[in-house]
Amino acid sequence: MDHKNIARLITLLENTPEKAKEILTSLPRRTAPVIGFTGSPGVGKSTLIDQVIAKLRSSGKTVAVVAVDPSSPFSQGAFLGDRVRMKKHFLDDGVFIRSMASRGALGGLNESIYDVVELLESVGFDYVLVETVGVGQAEVEVRYVADVVVLVLSPGFGDEMQLLKAGIMEIADIYVVNKADLVGSDSLYDQLVSFLTFAGRDVSSVVKTSALNAHGIEELVNKITALWEKLVETGKLRELRRQRMKHHAENLARRTLQKYLSLADLEDPYEGVEAALRSMCERLKDGQGGGT
C-alpha cells in the first residue's frame, strides 16, 4: 500500500475509532516485530532510532515508525518534533514515519496506537518501531503495545533512581546506555548491571551505544532481533499478543463506558457507573451499536 493511503487510514483510525474494526478486518492479519523505545527527553532516543532504521534498511528491511509526544493538557494541541532526527530517511520509500500526539490518553500513548500498530503490521512493514517518552508511572503503556521494549538511558540525567521507583526499569527488555562516550556512562552502566543482577535479570540485556558515531547499533539491532525470534520460538509472543489484545479491549471497554458515564449525573460514583451500564444495555437492546 502506498504511503498516502497508509497515512489516510491512520488518520481515520485516530479520528473515527468506531471505523477501526471495519478497516482492520479488511486487511490481512500479519505479525511483525513491534519494538518500543522509551526514555527521558534528551537521552537521544530519536537519534538512536535513526541509526537503528539505517541498520535495518541496510539489511533490506522496511520500517514503520510511530513517534508519540504528549498533548498539552491545557490546549489539547501538541508540538511534534521527533521526525527531525530521522530526516535522512524521509525520501526512502521503505521507511514510513508518523507523529502522533497522546490526545490525553492515560497510558501516555495515543488511544488508537493499538489499531495503528496493527495497521502497520498488516500493510507489510518488516519492523514497527514505537517511540515514546517514558518518565513516570503513567508511561508504561508501551509494554502492552510492544513485543520488545528498549529503555534508553544516558549519563548525567540523574533520574535513574526515579525510573527505578516508577517501574519503568522493570518493563524494559533491553537497556541502552546511550552517549557512551560521555563522562558518567561507566557509572551508569555499572548501576544498571547491579540493578539487573539484584533483580535476577539477564545482564547481557545492557548495550552501550554512542548514536552520534553509530557505536553499538549493530549489537543493539542484533539483540532486538534475537529477543524477538526467541519470543516466537518459545511461544511467548503469542502470550504477549494476547496480553496486548486484552489491554486493548480493556481500553476500549473503559472508553465505551466513559461515553455513557459522562452523560449521567454523577453524585455517587457507584450509582453513576450502574446508571451508565444500564443506559448502555438499553442502547444495546435497541440495537444501537455495541462496541463503541
Next chain:
Amino acid sequence: MKKYRILIAKPGLDGHDRGAKVVAHALRDAGFEVIYTGLRQTPEQIVKTAIQEDVDLIGLSILSGAHLQLSKKVIDLMKKEGIGHVPVFVGGIIPPDDVPKLLEIGVCRVFGPGTPLSKIVQEVKEVLEGVTSANGS
C-alpha cells in the same frame, strides 16, 4: 475526535527558526497538532512529510529571499503527488511585490513581518473550516 494537523516547514538553507517556532507554539496553544520539520528541508522532504503525516495545512517559513522558487517547487510537487488540495501558507521576509506572485502560484495566505500571531491563528482556523465545509465532512 477530529484534530487538525499542521506542518510547519523550513525549506531551503535559511537557518532562522525563531518565527517558525513561535508560530508553531501559538498554533499548539490554539489546539492544533503541529508537526515541525526542522531546518534545511528540500521540497521533496516537505511533501513526503506532508503525505505521511496526512496534514491539513502546510506553513512554509522563508527569510532568505528564495520564497518564489521554493514555494513553487513545493506546490508543484504537492500537485504531482496528489495532495494539491492542501492549503499552503507562507511567512517570512516577503516584499509586497511578491505577494500577488505567490498567490498566483497557489499559496493560500502570505504573512509578512509584523503579522500578529492571533491573525495567523485566525486565518488558519478560517481556511481549515472552509476546507472542511467544502468537503462536507
Next chain:
Amino acid sequence: MYDKEQLKRIEEAFQQWQAQLENDLKKFPERKEKFLSSSGYEFKRCYTPLDVAEMDYLRDLNMPGEYPYTRGVQRTMYRGRLWTMRQYAGFGTAEETNRRFKYLLQQGQTGLSVAFDLPTQIGYDSDHPLAEGEVGRVGVAVDSLRDIEILFDGIPLKDVSTSMTINSTAVILLSMYAVTAQKQGAKLEELRGTIQNDILKEYIARGTYIFPPEPSMKIVTDIFEFCAKHMPKWNTISISGYHIREAGANAVQELAFTFGDAIAYVEAAIKAGLDPNVFGRQLSFFFAAHNNFLEEIAKFRAARRIWAKIMKERFNVSNPEALRLRFHTQTAGSTLTAQQPLNNIVRVAIQALAAVLGGTQSLHTNSYDEALGLPTEQSVQVALRTQQIIAYESGVADIVDPLAGSFAIEALTNQIEEKVWEYLEKIDSLGGMVRAIELGYVQKEIHKSAYEQQLAIEKGEQIVVGVNAFQVSEEKPIENILKVDPTLEEKQKEALRRLKRERDNKAVANALKELKQAAQEGRNIVPYVFEAVKCYATLGEISDVLREVYGEYTESTAI
C-alpha cells in the same frame, strides 16, 4: 563612594521622598504598573547613591583601559580613534559586491564586512541542488579563490581591515583571503580583520552548521593555533551574541550564552595545548544594540567587566591584551518594521548611540528597508551617515565613557552582571555549553523569551510604533527594494564549469587527498586548506572532504 554619614542622611531624605510619592501616586498613577527591562528586571523609579553604595571605584570601574575595563578597553577610546564604521555588505556576484565595497569605502566607511550567501556559508557550490534559488541572495556567492580575487579586486588587503561573517567554512574563506592578499604582495603577518568562526551559536540560533560540535571545535582551535603563529593581527573569532539576541534572547541571556560559548572555546583551546595569554588577544566579540537605550549601554559595560573577570579568575590570564573584551556591534535587525520604514532610521540612530556610549570598537548600522530586502545604495548611505553624524556632530565621542557614575547606569550594569553569573553557574552545572546545547537548554530558554516577547506585543504591553500603535491605514510602498539578479545563478554555474576545465585537476585531487588525510589523523588542517584553495579546489569540494571525515550535524528541536 559615599561615607556612612552621607548615606544615612540620603536614606532619610529618600524615605521622606517615598512617603510624599505615595500621595502623588494616588492622584496620578504612573503609566504602567511595572517598568521592566528586557530580562524582566524591574527598573526603579529613580536611582540614588544608595543604589551604588557598595561600589568601589577602583575595584568595579577603574580608569578606561585598566582592569576590569568597565569604562572601556583603551585609555583614549574615540578621542584616539573613532570606532570602525563597518557596514555588512554582500549580494549577488563577486563583481557586484566589489562595486558595493568600493562605494562604501568612498562614502567614508573605515572597514569592510563581507556577507556570504547561504550555500557558501553551508559548504555548497553554486551548482549544488540544495543551492537552487539561494545563490547570491543573502550575500555574495563564493565558489573558489577566483571569486575572492574578484571580490577584492582593486582593494589593497594590506591597507584595509576586513570582517567576514563565515562560520562552518571559515577555514576556507580565511585561506582564500590570505592567499589573495599574498598574491597582492601583502604579508600574512600584516593582515588585519576578523572571521566570525563561532560555530556554537550556529547550533543555538543561526543554523549554518555543517559538522557536529566536536570536530567543529577542533577546526576553531586549529585556526587559533595557525593565526597565533602566522597572522597575529587577525581576530580569529567573533564570539557572537547578536544572533542569540535576534533569536529572541533578552539582554542578560545575550551576554550569558555568548560567554558560555566563549568559555567553551577557551577551554577547548587550552585542552589543545594553546596558551590563553597568547590566543586570548585575538578573540573578539559581537553584540546587538537593541531598543532599551539605558539597558544596552549598561549591558556593554557589564560585558567588559565580566569577560575580564572570567579570563583572569577562571583561566588565570595575566596578559592585559587577553583580558580586554573588544567587540563589534550591529543595531538589532529584528526591531525594524516593514510598516512605516522611515521610522527605522530613528530606531537605528538610537541603537547606534547606545553602542557608542557602550564603547564598541566597530559598528554596523542597519538600513531602513531591512525588513523588506537587502540595503540599496541610498538606504545604506543613510545608515552610514547615521554613524558619521554621531561621530562628528553629537560630541559623545569626545569624552571617554561619559555615563560612568550615573546611579542608574552603574546600578543596571551591576544588575546585569549579577544575572549573567547566575546563568553561567547553571550552564556549568549542566556540564558546559556544548552539553547545554545538546540538551536543548539554551534553545528552550531563548524560545521562551521569544514567545513571551511576541505575546507582550500582541497584548499591547510592548508597543511597536507603526505596528500595534500609531498605524497608518495605507502604507506608502518603498520605491526601491534591492532585487538580486535571477540570472546570476546560471552565470555563477557557468563560471564554475569554466574554472573546473581551466584548473589543474590533478593538483586539486592531490591537495584534497592530503587534506583528508590530515583531517583523519587529527593534524592542523589550515595549511592543507591553504594548499587546496591555491589550486582552485572549490569550497564545496573542500567541504565535502571534511564532511566525509567529520560527518554532519542534525539539530534538536525543542520549544
